[in-house]
Amino acid sequence: MKALKVRVENGRIVGDAPAGLADGEHDLCLAPDQDDMTDEEIVQLSAVIERSLADARAGRVVRAEEVVAELRARR
Numbered sequence: 001m002k003a004l005k006v007r008v009e010n011g012r013i014v015g016d017a018p019a020g021l022a023d024g025e026h027d028l029c030l031a032p033d034q035d036d037m038t039d040e041e042i043v044q045l046s047a048v049i050e051r052s053l054a055d056a057r058a059g060r061v062v063r064a065e066e067v068v069a070e071l072r073a074r075r
Helices: 039-055 065-072
Strands: 005-008 012-014
Touching: none
Parallel strands: none
Antiparallel strands: 005 012
């Protein structure tokens, strides 16, 4: 996830869009900055997400039904 640096002027959000963001309307979700993750943990989480996306793009996936079936078989 990328953070956007913006400011509010007269009730409107003003700032530069990140590179690669298409023109048009976008939903912006503001989240409280109250998580307990350190900067290092955020970097680690981002790396894991990137590796997971790369695996998915390469077809290295397992169907959810297979995972659920395996978990149920362990009972």
